Amino acid sequence: MTTTIFEDWLATPQGQYVLNWEMVKHDMLLADVFGFNAVxxxxxxxxxxxxxxxxxxxxxxxxxxxxxxxxxxxxIHHLPFSAQSVDLILLPHILEFDSNPHQILREVERVLVPEGQVVITGFNPYSLWGMRRHFGAARNAMPWNGRYISVPRLRDWFALLGFETRAGVFGCYAPPLRHEKWLRRWEFIEYAGDRWWPFTGAVYVIQAIKRVQGMRLIMPTWADRRARAKATAAVTQQITQTRMFASTTSEDENA
Structure with missing residues (x-):
């Protein structure tokens, strides 16, 4: 339910301001991330x-x-994927609105292949938007009701799970204004923020790689990897069809 409400907020001028920046950064970051399975x-x-x-x-x-x-x-706390079967996992604004973010990260670590990557998007508590969350009157409304996680804390969590932080970027330096015309008037601050105070952006995207200490990674042949990827896709499709059939059966019985 929380993600649905958050996506409704993304349709507002504030949400569009955040979403547009995030999509551009993900396009740049993920263009050269290779593998077979991405989630x-x-x-x-x-x-x-x-x-x-x-x-x-x-x-x-x-x-x-x-x-x-x-x-x-x-x-999402118990992903239906085999251990070491996924090359890339994205978590856009998931951890900060979930009651058990540590379990999600543990599952991510379990299903990622060695050298697999995770990309996390979140709100920065050390920003104007973070201040708005603490001192605003509508702290129970989206997106101010999340538990914003700082980048240093995420790096600590990564280290405990054996991840190595690879890259990160901050953005959206304008104040959390509600109207589009006012947000546009603050466009100049985006360039200044990237140069002079890059750690105070409202949103961040951070990328980490799963490292396996003491292990030499020997990649299987392309044919073997493609076969494993297809197997994962087949299992996923079967799970989806089963759940959709169960949902349809339940609706027919209720009718």
């Missing part, structure tokens, strides 16, 4: 993987909606 968790209405070239790309969430394309409906 986006949450944010079903927006394809953050649109510029990635992996042959098998899935979007999954625990919320069933009729319109957005969602290949897998599952509990």
């Amino acid at each position: 986006q968790i949450g944010m079903l209405r927006h394809d953050y993987l649109r510029n990635n070239r992996m042959p098998f790309r899935f979007r999954c969430d625990s919320i069933i909606e009729p319109e957005p394309p969602c290949e897998v409906y599952t509990d």
Whole structure:
């Protein structure tokens, strides 16, 4: 339910300001990330993987909606993927609105292949938007009701799970204004923010790689990797069809 409400907020001028910046950064970051299986968790209405070239790309969430394309409906705290079977996982604004972000990250670590990558998007608590969350009157409204996670804390979590932080970027330096015309008047601050105070952007995108200490990574042949990727896709499709059939059967019985 939370992700649905958040996506509704993304349709507002504030949300569009954030979303447009995030999509541009993901397009740049993911264009050269290679592999076979990529998974986006949450944010079903927006394809953050649109510029990635992996042959098998899935979007999954625990919320069933009729319109957005969602290949897998599952509990995101227990992903239905085999250990070491996914090359890339995206978590756009998932951790800060979930009651158990550590479990999500543990699942991400489990299903990622060695040298696999995770990309996390979140709100920066050390920004004007973070101040708005603390001192604003509507702290129970989206997106101010999230538990904003700072980049240093994420890096600590990464280190505990064996991830190495590779890259990160901040953006959206304008104040959290509600009207589009006022946000446009603050466009000049984007260039100044990147140069003079880059760590105070409202939003960040951070990328990390799963490292396996003491292990020499021997990549299988391309044919073997493609076969494994197809197997993962087949299992995912079967899970989706089963869940959709169960949902349809339940609706027929209720009718």
